[in-house]
Amino acid sequence: MNLNEIITLSEGEVLTSQLDTDVNIHGGCCADLMSDVLAYSRPRAVLLTGLTNPQVVRTAHMADFRAIVFIRGKKPQLETIEIAIQENIPLISSPLGMFELSGKLHDAGLKSYEGNGSD
Amino acid sequence: MKAMAPTRPPTEQEKFGRHRPLTDLDAHEINRIEELSYDLKIHEVMASNVITTSPDVPVSRVLELMRVNRISGAPVVEDEKLIGIISLEDIVRALQNDELTAPVRKYMTPSLVTVKTFECVVEAIKTFSEKRLGRLPVVDENRQLKGIITKGDITRGILHAVQRDYKEEEVRRYRASHLFEDIISDRTTLVLRYNIKAGDFTHGGNASSHIKRALLRLGADAQLARRCGIAAYEAEMNLIIHTTNGGILKLEVEPHRITLSTTDDGPGIADIEKVLQPGYSTATDNVREMGFGAGMGLVNIQRCVDKMELDSAPGKGTKLIMRITVPSESLNSKKGSS
Numbered sequence: 089m090n091l092n093e094i095i096t097l098s099e100g101e102v103l104t105s106q107l108d109t110d111v112n113i114h115g116g117c118c119a120d121l122m123s124d125v126l127a128y129s130r131p132r133a134v135l136l137t138g139l140t141n142p143q144v145v146r147t148a149h150m151a152d153f154r155a156i157v158f159i160r161g162k163k164p165q166l167e168t169i170e171i172a173i174q175e176n177i178p179l180i181s182s183p184l185g186m187f188e189l190s191g192k193l194h195d196a197g198l199k200s201y202e203g204n205g206s207d
Numbered sequence: 208m209k210a211m212a213p214t215r216p217p218t219e220q221e222k223f224g225r226h227r228p229l230t231d232l233d234a235h236e237i238n239r240i241e242e243l244s245y246d247l248k249i250h251e252v253m254a255s256n257v258i259t260t261s262p263d264v265p266v267s268r269v270l271e272l273m274r275v276n277r278i279s280g281a282p283v284v285e286d287e288k289l290i291g292i293i294s295l296e297d298i299v300r301a302l303q304n305d306e307l308t309a310p311v312r313k314y315m316t317p318s319l320v321t322v323k324t325f326e327c328v329v330e331a332i333k334t335f336s337e338k339r340l341g342r343l344p345v346v347d348e349n350r351q352l353k354g355i356i357t358k359g360d361i362t363r364g365i366l367h368a369v370q371r372d373y374k375e376e377e378v379r380r381y382r383a384s385h386l387f388e389d390i391i392s393d394r395t396t397l398v399l400r401y402n403i404k405a406g407d408f409t410h411g412g413n414a415s416s417h418i419k420r421a422l423l424r425l426g427a428d429a430q431l432a433r434r435c436g437i438a439a440y441e442a443e444m445n446l447i448i449h450t451t452n453g454g455i456l457k458l459e460v461e462p463h464r465i466t467l468s469t470t471d472d473g474p475g476i477a478d479i480e481k482v483l484q485p486g487y488s489t490a491t492d493n494v495r496e497m498g499f500g501a502g503m504g505l506v507n508i509q510r511c512v513d514k515m516e517l518d519s520a521p522g523k524g525t526k527l528i529m530r531i532t533v534p535s536e537s538l539n540s541k542k543g544s545s
Contacts, residue, residue: 090325112245112327123503126437127510131429139498143444146412147498150419150436152429167409175416 089113089198091155091178094134097192098157098182103169107178111154115201118190122147128203129153134193136186140164145171145179153177159186243368244361249331250324252364253345253354259284260293262312266301269293269311282344282352283315289344289352291315321346324353328364331356386425387462397425397460403446403469405453408497415440418458418467425460431533435465438511438529441504442469445527448494450474454524467512467529476519483509483517 091111095102102109114132119125120139129135131152137144140162148156154177158164161183172179182189194200260269260281269281273295280294293315301307301314321344322331331343335358345354387395399421401414419436427435439456446454446469454471481487483505490500509515512529519525 090327110325114242114245120498121501121503122498123441123501123507125498126441127503127507131433137498141497142409143411143497143499146416146440149416150412150433150440152433 089193089196091134093196094155094157094193094198095180097196098180098184098189100157100180100182103163103179103181104172104177106173107176109155109178111178113154113198115199116190116193117153117200117202118186119202125153126151130201133201134198136189136193138162138186140168142167142171144168145175145177148177149175155180157182157189159184159189239369239372240365243365244329244332245327247328247364247368248324249322249326249328249345249356250353252328252360252367253324253356254360255354257282257352257355259352260311261285262290262315263310265308266293266298266311266314267307270298270307273298280342282355283311284352287352288350289321289346291317292342292344294341321350322356323347328361331361395461399458399460401443401456403443403453403456405447405450407447407453411444411447412440414456415443418456421458422460422465427533431465431531434511435467435531438508438531439467441508442467442527442529444499445469445504446471448490448499450525461533463533463535465531465533467531469527470524472524473522475521475523475525476517477521479517479519 089112091109091113094100094113095109112132113134115130115134116136117125117129117133118136119129120137122139122143125135125137125147129151132154134155134157135144135148135153136157136159138159140158141164144156144164145168156172156177157180159182161181163181164179169179184192258272258276258278258281260272260283262283262285272281273279280292282289283291283293291312293311297314297316301309306313320334320338320340322334324345324347334340334343342355342357344352345356347353386397399418401417403414404410415436418439419432422432422435423429435458439458443456446456450471451473452471454469457468457470459466459468476482484502485506486502488500488502490502494500505515505517508527508529512531514530516528517525518527
């Protein structure tokens with residue numbers, strides 16, 4: 089699924105306007121625990137999270153995520169955005185909740201890229 | 208006190224059964240071709256010089272067009288918009304009715320199934336298998352015809368991409384072996400050291416980012432860089448969260464192996480067996496709020512590296528050594544030192 093589709097589905101606001109959003113996203117992963125993200129995710133996915141600190145971007149970079157969506161309209165601090173731009177990871181803020189957004193994306197055909205993502 | 212962690216816990220399969228967590232090793236098996244069909248865009252593989260026809264010319268004209276250009280179908284375009292497609296099958300129908308002079312409009316298949324220039328190739332593959340069509344017109348967002356795609360185009364496009372991959376791989380391998388081959392010694396090691404401050408959450412992960420990037424520069428594949436990056440990051444966060452005065456994160460690269468290590472001067476770990484248990488954590492609420500301190504750090508590191516050694520004593524400090532064997536095809540094609 090293209091990231092632009094995810095932006096539309098999530099009614100999201102792009103926080104890193106200088107980054108290319110024409111990116112292919114192979115799957116999705118939801119987590120608020122960064123260790124879970126590192127332990128149970130597959131490369132080239134989008135991360136849905138409620139955390140907005142710079143570590144989220146670092147974590148996403150280490151685990152080869154292609155984009156991050158902050159749920160419930162959360163906006164990160166400036167440092168988070170700066171690191172995201174440096175590491176080329178587009179950030180999106182969505183007004184939807186984590187449950188609703190993951191349901192929507194899954195319905196639209198985005199696969200689970202969480203550890204045991206068998207579907 | 209010293210504890211040696213086993214190489215990749217063998218009990219994983221038993222613990223999780225069929226639904227054990229996917230590891231990077233599994234993910235690697237996701238076919239490169241499958242991946243390419245997601246990465247390649249339709250406009251990259253389609254044929255863009257399309258021979259089209261107007262709906263008002265006789266079928267016989269199209270037959271001539273096909274014969275001269277050796278094609279077996281042509282999109283029908285009216286006012287720059289795609290309105291249908293005419294194929295040999297349609298022409299055969301016209302022939303059966305002895306109506307080769309009839310306008311194309313009468314025998315064309317009004318084309319409803321199209322793919323878009325900016326979609327991934329996988330969309331075209333799906334459409335081909337669902338609709339059993341031989342060719343698909345490619346349109347842009349304004350339904351203007353931009354090209355045509357056949358299964359042959361997809362095969363060719365993917366083959367090209369694989370070839371490109373292969374070339375990049377060659378270049379990468381050359382670049383990597385270059386460093387270690389040009390510098391002659393009995394044992395060459397590249398060492399990178401990073402000073403990590405205790406409590407410096409804002410810069411947490413900086414060093415690991417540099418490590419990951421350095422490994423990619425040296426020619427490590429994405430898989431290896433990801434494993435090392437995750438291990439380095441967890442270890443770096445441990446220095447930030449748990450140490451009194453911070454510590455040093457060190458990366459040592461050798462042609463055949465990578466060693467990551469952290470050293471600090473306290474407070475040290477009282478019970479090593481305990482910290483290696485998944486879920487055991489001494490982190491404060493403050494740290495947990497940032498998404499850390501779930502007691503998975505060392506467990507995670509064990510998953511990513513081939514060998515982990517943890518040596519610690521209260522009051523003295525902690526030394527964590529993580530070793531990763533470089534697959535011979537990853538960082539350097541040559542064997543280690545002579």
